[in-house]
Amino acid sequence: MGFSSAMILNWLHFWDVALALMGLFIFSCLLQRFTNKNGPMLWPVLGIAPSIFLNAHTIYDWVTMALIKAGGTFHYKGVWFGGSHGIITLDPSNIEYMLKTRFSNFPKGKYYRERFHDLLGDGIFNADNELWKEQRRLATSEMHSGRFVEYSFFSMQELVHKKLLKLMEKVVVSGCSIDLHEVLLRFTFDNICSVALGADSGCLELDLPQSPFVKAFEEATELTMFRFMVPPFVWKPMKLFGIGFEKRLKEATKIVHYFAENTVKDRRGELKRLGSLKDRFDLLSRLMDSEKQHFSDKFLSDFCISFILAGRDTSSVGLAWFFWLVQKHPEVENKILKEINEILGQRQCTEKESPDGDTVFTVEELKKMVYLQAVLS
Structure with a gap:
């Protein structure tokens, strides 16, 4: 041819x-x-x-x-x-x-906002202008209150002694290895859920269970980032037709919002039943119990989801780097231990320990750990 x-x-x-x-x-x-x-x-x-x-x-x-x-x-x-x-x-x-x-x-x-809206809604991490200022004002006023600071301290103390140390003891006794970063992620997630929602996520139990809420939260944050890597004419049709990573993102955000919305709903019911949440000091309860203004359930749900996002990865990654750097610099570790032993040496013999025999530091003792604070900074 x-x-x-x-x-x-x-x-x-x-x-x-x-x-x-x-x-x-x-x-x-x-x-x-x-x-x-x-x-x-x-x-x-x-x-x-x-x-x-x-x-x-x-x-x-x-x-x-x-x-x-x-x-x-x-x-x-x-x-x-x-x-x-x-x-x-x-x-x-x-x-x-x-x-x-x-x-x-x-x-x-x-x-930025349209990519994060499905997960964060109008929470502080996804808000601008007056809406952002209002949420920042609320968070600052509540987080700096004496009751909230005291509640945060004792929540952290209880989480360390009743869960984290017990898990570490189990690891030592069994002689097995463990992913420290994963443990710290679970630790900070449990802590932020307690402080923000007054709820126990349960992901730092001894058997390290897989919490549907925690898994969905991780997946939702990771998949949301894909929207920044592909153009809108790709991810928006995928969202419309429910295909690819957008389908998984929709399922994950549904679980996250279901957990947050149910927590808000249950707390709202408790407020109506008791007439006050004065015995609760978590952020959600303090906002809901405010007499000055009424917040919608959606506002509270979005606010708390953003708060969880803010307090989880930042703290856990910081702690992971801290322990890695301390392990690389034994002279720093020795100075930290020396400072702690000096503070313990100043204790009176009548001072109490935890029921399990663990050493429990007071707020005043923690403030004396100047070198440790410098290392953490």
Whole structure:
């Protein structure tokens, strides 16, 4: 079968266009690499997306090295027409400028809010302007109250002695290994649920059970981040038709909201039955028992979900790094132990211990641990 001259010309034109586009692609890559020597590679059309997927298995190490190489700050762009572009920074002066000096110049905006709305609703982490100010005012006033501080302290103390130390003793006796980061995640989750909702998530029991709420919360936060990695013309149709990761996200957020909404509903019923929540000091109860204003159940649910998100990963990751660094610097560990032993040496023999014989530190003793506080900072 022969080829007509028209077919041959079309074929040649196709390869001319293909080679021209390939040349343009290579030229754009080289140009971007020369003009952006410090930041991660921004590919033509696809932006930073290929770099993220190529390094997905070591994403935290990759981001850390990229920030170090760029001097702490770099620009990024996402897929064309995806609306994703901005700056990633860990420079303290930049962070202070955004969060303090010119905070009003950096609202979250529609791009951020619509991606987190299914999980966080109008909670403080997803609020702007007056709504954010109101929630911050409420959180600050309640968290700084003497009753809440005292409740938080004793909740933490009880969680450490009745759950965390018992779990560690079991690990030592059995001689098995354990993922410390996972234990600390469970520890901080139990603590924040107690402080925020006055509820026990139950994920730090001795057998380390898998809590549906905890699992759903983790999955919902991870899947929500995918919305920042793909353009809206991809994830929005997926959400509409309930396919892919959007289907899993919908199922996870449903479990999270069901738990939070039921907790609010039960507490509301308790308030109506008793007429007051004066014997409860968790954040949800204090907001609900406020005589000054009435908050809707949705507002309280969104507020508490954001509070859980704020108090879980931050504390657990900080503690994991703390123990890793202490293990790497035995001289620091020795100074911490020396300070603790000196404080214990100042105790009177009549001072009490816990029923299980564990050493229980008072607030005054903890304030004396200046070196430990410096290390934690």
